[in-house]
């Protein structure tokens with residue numbers, strides 16, 4: 001009896017640090033179980049053996065930063081039945097999207113000895129700015145449990161269960177003492193989506209917003225509290241301009257803080 | 266209350282042991298307080314109680330007096346909590362912190378059952394729950410009231426929660442009457458404290474002045490009396506004036522509540538003010554972060570989810586704490602019913618203080634003040650109720666910031 005055809009999986013890299021792809025490898029035993037059910041057809045980080053498309057499930061890491069990327073992502077979309085972005089770069093532009101708020105030419109010259117060899121765009125943009133995306137998995141890096149959930153959901157033909165609640169709820173479920181209330185440490189947990197397991201507050205630090213905005217973030221109230229805790233508009237602008245700088249709610253927060261900074265005496 | 270009378274009895278091994286009876290008040294010296302821990306351990310209880318961790322007083326496993334927050338107190342206000350040193354070595358010189366006892370009865374995450382596929386059929390195995398003899402050490406009056414509320418919710422109706430019931434069946438409730446009120450406490454308004462009325466197995470009052478540092482102990486049930494009987498020789502029958510001293514301590518605490526809230530007619534007040542402009546002001550501040558519901562000792566909402574393995578040969582059902590502040594909480598067919606922060610805050614407050622009465626015949630709020638202290642932006646339900654009571658029309662500006 002011939003082996004049943006397994007759906008084909010591809011993992012793609014755009015502008016990124018590879019950390020989210022490493023989360024795929026980090027699935028360890030679960031990855032072997034996935035490999036029994038999905039044909040890992042194209043995953044360069046893991047193997048140079050590549051099977052041509054089309055693919056049933058494409059996991060896309062990284063943002064679009066070059067004209068070549070902008071072309072390639074359309075190709076990937078064309079040969080993928082389901083396209084899932086993994087991580088903050090693919091979903092919200094990543095830390096490299098800070099270039100969107102700066103003088104790109106100056107950056108280029110400051111960083112590279114021979115900038116004329118580069119062929120890059122002036123912006124770093126999320127995948128969804130270029131092609132339709134079926135599901136966005138948040139996080140910098142992604143949580144491997146959520147990744148496994150996304151793959152399971154794909155295999156079972158259901159939608160993934162990745163709640164868009166706040167980091168605070170995870171913080172409380174694990175019994176961490178709130179660093180904002182008990183220490184006055186600025187924390188983005190109330191406006192950030194859960195998924196990481198509230199790691200930072202458990203180590204006595206505020207949340208940095210790695211999973212992007214929660215389902216219903218109240219940015220003005222959060223920013224008001226950050227000011228009360230001693231953060232200047234410049235500092236507020238910086239905390240919202242990190243890995244998820246292009247996520248609309250965070251971008252709005254940073255832009256507003258920037259405008260306020262401009263009017264500071 | 267009759268004065269204590271020790272009844273000598275022939276114990277095991279022919280020793281004479283004394284028995285402490287329900288209602289008999291005894292005094293235990295601070296120097297000998299560790300004997301209470303020994304008595305509990307001897308009676309087979311694991312002890313959970315207040316201890317200092319990460320800048321707050323939380324409930325966790327404790328083994329000896331030294332694990333208690335000796336000489337510590339807390340300063341609480343809307344959105345702020347700080348530990349401070351006291352000028353003395355009180356064992357219970359603080360009020361309630363971010364944890365509540367509900368985590369031991371209604372865990373934050375819990376597997377309820379596992380289904381396994383066998384051919385075309387499947388079997389379901391409920392998760393076994395072992396009753397552990399737990400002593401809740403240092404419950405406050407408001408927390409005993411909260412326990413009575415969750416008892417009704419989980420075990421008081423026609424359908425009961427087996428896990429809660431099993432865990433609850435083996436709990437010993439050791440209460441402490443508060444010697445001071447916290448900045449966000451309002452048990453007097455809610456009629457739940459600070460004096461301990463019902464629901465405790467053993468009631469302690471810490472006496473710091475008028476003589477040596479000591480504790481007045483009163484067993485209220487056979488279980489409480491049995492623990493004291495183990496250390497009867499360490500206890501002395503309470504002198505006539507001790508009960509009056511304890512009453513004075515409770516009265517002093519009652520007179521220093523951090524907050525007040527007029528509790529009569531709340532159900533009607535809220536029902537008649539669903540469109541009050543105040544809701545907009547509070548919604549502008551509310552982060553929909555869920556902290557108030559997580560710290561509330563009576564909030565009981567949960568999400569239940571199936572977690573299948575890759576081939577769906579085994580499916581686990583998990584339950585985790587959920588909150589009416591989450592968008593997904595009211596998601597039906599892919600969209601949330603309560604889309605705005607306003608509708609979610611209003612749902613929380615009208616349930617807690619209003620429709621809870623219709624549902625469970627009691628208020629959902631016991632006045633512990635946790636939701637005020639642990640709200641990152643210090644939203645204060647007593648202030649919200651005050652503003653709604655003040656009448657309709659242009660809402661008062663939000664004030665009362667710490």
Ligand code: SF4
Nearest residue numbers: 168171178179187189
């Ligand atoms: S520490 Fe941060 S994430 Fe945790 S409850 Fe407090 S504000 Fe929320």
Ligand code: SF4
Nearest residue numbers: 406407443450452458
């Ligand atoms: S609300 Fe009352 S019983 Fe509860 S901790 Fe405060 S003073 Fe004690």
Ligand code: SF4
Nearest residue numbers: 561630631633634636
């Ligand atoms: S609503 Fe607030 S004050 Fe009332 S019981 Fe809950 S946490 Fe305590």
Ligand code: SF4
Nearest residue numbers: 551552554555557640
């Ligand atoms: S009332 Fe406070 S604690 Fe509750 S959800 Fe709103 S901001 Fe969070």
